[in-house]
Amino acid sequence: MMVGALSPQAEARRDEILEVALGVISRKGFHRTSIADIAGGARVSRATVYQYFADKRDILVALADRIARRIIDAADAWAPLPTDLSATEVEGEARSVEDQARLMLELIHTRVSHILEAIVANADAARLVVRLTRGNDRLVDDTLRRIDDHIVGILTRDIETAKDRGWVRPCHGQTIARFLLGGLEKIIMDTFDREDAPPLDTNVIAGEMAAFVFFGLAQRDAPAEPETLPS
Amino acid sequence: MREDEGGGHRLSARAQARRDGILDAALAVISHKGFHRASIADVANRAHVSRATVYQHFADKRDIFGALADRIARRITEAADAWPNLPNDPAEEAGAEPSALRAAALRPMIGARIAQILEAISADADAALLIIRPPRGGNKLADDTLRRIGDHIVEILTRDIQEASENGLLRPCDARTVSRFLLGGIEKLVIDALDRDEPLQLNAEAIASEVGTLVYYSLAHAGLLAPIVGGQGAVPGLGRSGAEKARTD
Numbered sequence: 105m106m107v108g109a110l111s112p113q114a115e116a117r118r119d120e121i122l123e124v125a126l127g128v129i130s131r132k133g134f135h136r137t138s139i140a141d142i143a144g145g146a147r148v149s150r151a152t153v154y155q156y157f158a159d160k161r162d163i164l165v166a167l168a169d170r171i172a173r174r175i176i177d178a179a180d181a182w183a184p185l186p187t188d189l190s191a192t193e194v195e196g197e198a199r200s201v202e203d204q205a206r207l208m209l210e211l212i213h214t215r216v217s218h219i220l221e222a223i224v225a226n227a228d229a230a231r232l233v234v235r236l237t238r239g240n241d242r243l244v245d246d247t248l249r250r251i252d253d254h255i256v257g258i259l260t261r262d263i264e265t266a267k268d269r270g271w272v273r274p275c276h277g278q279t280i281a282r283f284l285l286g287g288l289e290k291i292i293m294d295t296f297d298r299e300d301a302p303p304l305d306t307n308v309i310a311g312e313m314a315a316f317v318f319f320g321l322a323q324r325d326a327p328a329e330p331e332t333l334p335s
Numbered sequence: 336m337r338e339d340e341g342g343g344h345r346l347s348a349r350a351q352a353r354r355d356g357i358l359d360a361a362l363a364v365i366s367h368k369g370f371h372r373a374s375i376a377d378v379a380n381r382a383h384v385s386r387a388t389v390y391q392h393f394a395d396k397r398d399i400f401g402a403l404a405d406r407i408a409r410r411i412t413e414a415a416d417a418w419p420n421l422p423n424d425p426a427e428e429a430g431a432e433p434s435a436l437r438a439a440a441l442r443p444m445i446g447a448r449i450a451q452i453l454e455a456i457s458a459d460a461d462a463a464l465l466i467i468r469p470p471r472g473g474n475k476l477a478d479d480t481l482r483r484i485g486d487h488i489v490e491i492l493t494r495d496i497q498e499a500s501e502n503g504l505l506r507p508c509d510a511r512t513v514s515r516f517l518l519g520g521i522e523k524l525v526i527d528a529l530d531r532d533e534p535l536q537l538n539a540e541a542i543a544s545e546v547g548t549l550v551y552y553s554l555a556h557a558g559l560l561a562p563i564v565g566g567q568g569a570v571p572g573l574g575r576s577g578a579e580k581a582r583t584d
Contacts, residue, residue, distance in 0.1 A: 205563060273552070279524065279545045286523020287516035294515060298482075312512045319506070320553030324561040 118156045121146045122170065125163045126229050134160065134236050168233045168247040171226050176254050178222035182215050185265050205322070208271065213314035216288070219255075220306040223292055227304070234296040252289075256281045263321070272321045284317065354392045357382045358406060361399045366461040370400065370470035400465070400473050404480040407462040412487045414455035418448055441504055441555060446547035449521065452488070453539040456525055464529050485522070489514045496554070505554045513554070521546060 110118060124145040129137045139160065143150045157163045189204040199207065223230055259281035266272040288309075295304045360382035364373045375396065379386045393399045456463050469477035492514035499505040524546070528538050552560065 201563075275548065276541070276545050279542065280549060282523050282527060283520035283546055283549065285520075287518075287520040290519020290522065291512065291515050293519075308509060309512060312509050313516065315506075315508065316513065316516065316553045319563075320549040322552070322563040324552075324563055 114156075117148070117152070118166075121148065121153055121156060122163065122166055126167060126232065129163075129232060130228050134164070134232070164233060164236060165247070167229045171223070171229055171233065172247045172251045174226055175219060175222045175251050178218045179215075179255050179258050182218065182258065185211070185262060185269075187269070189269075189271065205318070208322070209314050209318045212317050213310050216310040216313045217306060219288065220292075220304070220310060224304060224306060227296075230292075231296040234293060252285060255285055259284060266321070271323055273323045275321065280321070284313075288313065350392075353384070353388070354402075357384065357389055357392055358399065358402055362403055362461050362465070365400075365465065370396070370465075370473075397473070400470065401476055403462050404466055404476055407459050407466060408480050408484050410459055411452070411455045411484050414451050415488050415491050418451065418491065419444075441499075441559065442547070442551050445550050446543055449546050449550070450539065450543040452521060453525065453543055457539050460529065463525075467526055467529055485518055488518055492517060499554075503556055503558070506556050508554065517550065 121142065125137075125142045128141050128145050132141065137160065139150055139153050142163070143153045146153070157166065186207075189199065189207060256278065260277045263272060263275070263277035263280055267274065267277065291309055292304065357378065361373070361378045364377045364381050367373075368377065373396065375386055375389050378399070379389045382389070393402065466477045466480055489511070493510045496505060496508065496510040496513055500507050500510065521542075524542050528542070
């Protein structure tokens, strides 16, 4: 609901109220939490809370928005793809193809890890938002879509760049990007949404995803039609 | 009514057909007018039955929504159950290099599975859209339906990937994580297509081809694939041993 930039001081106070709200709602549940509880926890008046948020739902939207911004920031902080994978190492020797492959794999692994870390660092808020609002709230849906569009844009650009440099086989970059994001989202959503989900093991997930992306997209030296393989 | 003359089984088959007809009519009306503006009278008209007949089968509109969700879940899970098994040659010694024959069968089979799922969804695109954009109050039911479909498909995929890895057809991987990942990716593409009002029928082929190729290269055992090459086309091919090394890191 906030329009226009807040002063750094107001921003800090708003963040603190959000932090307290998250704690109280996680403990008491959304419906049993009152604005008075949140104001009490944040040691501010109810009027102050209402200065920043119209109601409890608005707080939920703000939490979703904050997660979105953190995830988008993590993606924006991705280092650009190197222009030349074979660039010489410190020893003055060009990287072997094996090393280039390893470098590419590491690069993908790092990117996936950044996203996962941003989510894990905000796990309480993410869980709350997903459980309370999934599919129920237009504003939160819009927030999720904003993350989607942003990350699909970055991924598509990366895939197209890597294609131009001959690292990635010909493919439809945007379709692949949406597919990859969907897969990652599924694993994350399941973790927050259901009781029986395995914990979010960022290492396993980043490892599996990096391998999947690397082997799935790497440029290969011949059209690897299985029909043409020698027996 | 004439239906009363039939035996129990014939009657229920007939009633089943009528119930299906009402559901089809309801879907058409809801897709056209929206859930909240669609009335039971509209549904009855469209199905050429009386309102009383509709009420014989369904308590209310919400009940119809539930039945539509249930029907599409059943159709998609049945399509998944009808998937043939992955190619497997039991005569082959464990650890032996997968034969070219099995390699040749793998690619079209992956493509076929994805195409089958997309077909089941696009054949029922209006119902799928109703689940993806449920009417107010229908969120929980829609979520449960999506979850039921998803869990079923993840189970099948996990089993397939595990077996195929054991057979040396696919590379070693965490089958359940990969299955959930695959399902999420396919769901994303389908939901985007439905949500953006793109004609899914037209896209299904392109999606199946892109995703089929991706999954094939991503998961096929390195022994089945051509070597990976580095960038700029100036570096020699990355051999299988290199790919295996990168894979185990």
